[in-house]
Amino acid sequence: MRRPHDVGGLEAGPLDTEEHPSEPWEKRVLVMRQLLGRQQPPIISADELRRGIEDLGADDYNRLSYHERWTAAIANILLHKGVISVDELGQQMHVVETRWQQERAL
Amino acid sequence: MSTPQFTVGQRVRVRAVFPPGHIRTPYYTRGRVGTIASLAGIDPNPEQLAYGQLDHPPVPVYRVRFRQPDLWPNYTGHPQDTTIVDICEHWLEASDDA
Amino acid sequence: MTHNHPHVHPQQPDLEDAPFTEYQVMAQAMEELLLAKGLITAEAMRQGIEAMDAPNPADGARLVARCWVDPAFEARMLESVNSAAKELGLNLGQTPIHALQDTPQVHHVIVCTLCSCYPTALLGEKPDWYTSRAYRARVVREPRAVLAEFGTHLPDDIEVHVQDSTARHRYIVIPIRPEGTDGLTEAELAACVTRDCLIGVALPRKPR
Numbered sequence: 001m002r003r004p005h006d007v008g009g010l011e012a013g014p015l016d017t018e019e020h021p022s023e024p025w026e027k028r029v030l031v032m033r034q035l036l037g038r039q040q041p042p043i044i045s046a047d048e049l050r051r052g053i054e055d056l057g058a059d060d061y062n063r064l065s066y067h068e069r070w071t072a073a074i075a076n077i078l079l080h081k082g083v084i085s086v087d088e089l090g091q092q093m094h095v096v097e098t099r100w101q102q103e104r105a106l
Numbered sequence: 107m108s109t110p111q112f113t114v115g116q117r118v119r120v121r122a123v124f125p126p127g128h129i130r131t132p133y134y135t136r137g138r139v140g141t142i143a144s145l146a147g148i149d150p151n152p153e154q155l156a157y158g159q160l161d162h163p164p165v166p167v168y169r170v171r172f173r174q175p176d177l178w179p180n181y182t183g184h185p186q187d188t189t190i191v192d193i194c195e196h197w198l199e200a201s202d203d204a
Numbered sequence: 205m206t207h208n209h210p211h212v213h214p215q216q217p218d219l220e221d222a223p224f225t226e227y228q229v230m231a232q233a234m235e236e237l238l239l240a241k242g243l244i245t246a247e248a249m250r251q252g253i254e255a256m257d258a259p260n261p262a263d264g265a266r267l268v269a270r271c272w273v274d275p276a277f278e279a280r281m282l283e284s285v286n287s288a289a290k291e292l293g294l295n296l297g298q299t300p301i302h303a304l305q306d307t308p309q310v311h312h313v314i315v316c317t318l319c320s321c322y323p324t325a326l327l328g329e330k331p332d333w334y335t336s337r338a339y340r341a342r343v344v345r346e347p348r349a350v351l352a353e354f355g356t357h358l359p360d361d362i363e364v365h366v367q368d369s370t371a372r373h374r375y376i377v378i379p380i381r382p383e384g385t386d387g388l389t390e391a392e393l394a395a396c397v398t399r400d401c402l403i404g405v406a407l408p409r410k411p412r
Contacts, residue, residue: 008317031252
């Protein structure tokens, strides 16, 4: 089997060589993972993150952006390890979304 | 402490097995024969780190050089072009291929 | 228990009226939960972002320029970039970075086909194209065609060697010194070298 991330040698289209500096939220995701990797033992190591991204499945792997894949993988691992619960995450996502909608409405 | 099994210049074949799981040996190298270019290091095994298994001994990791015509049908570059891949020792076996 | 302290978590959507995605919400929510649980701190996040913004490809260019004027330094770079870089005041951390030396006969290109491992400690943020499926899929299979998309055309008699960064080792290219640069200072030489030269998709050029 060839897994979705293992793309070396496959056909693909032209490159987009334009620069797209990362957005602040994207940098925060990288730093968040880095901090989680500094615990002893790591809450999420770089290797665990890579595995988590690979395990997203072909649909999500191909549909999501690089930083969205990181976000999805981090969420899955934190849930799997019981660092956060599904319920906590759902509630906090609702809080954030509501806050941002309210801020935009002002 | 793992003693490296392969030496620089040795011909090695990448195991043609295709399990699921976290693997850092790309699909395009499986079953291919290359040459040991150098020992990159003796490092923790990413296949174990990826599952939170931290207590295993490190493994030798080799830079393995593959001739591009050996990897790709109808390769159109220079015949001496190569791709070099860092591969853990347990993915390699000695090859008699010249 | 949810945590709604906008004054503690001042994170705004990146542009005030820009749409935000489900994943931005998820990322922000996780950050807030981790902060509330004391697993990360706001100060560590701040320092991490500063540290992420610190590396600069110009530092890679300085290393290359030093190689061009000092063969003994280049020899030390070929042993270990992390070690040699300390001589220029750079602390590149624990992840080993190796230098691949171009010659008039051989040109190197760096990729990570499996994810996009990159020498971030030296070069900073990865270019989007480096993480793209197109680059990762094609550069091992047809490096010259990929380089051509960057405007880089190699003579047919040069060998191309693609390094796939599949383990914990990271790589940079030491390109060859371009023609017509004999009189240049080291700083002027460094100005010839871009980030893309250190990845191998571009060749150094004397700025006009």
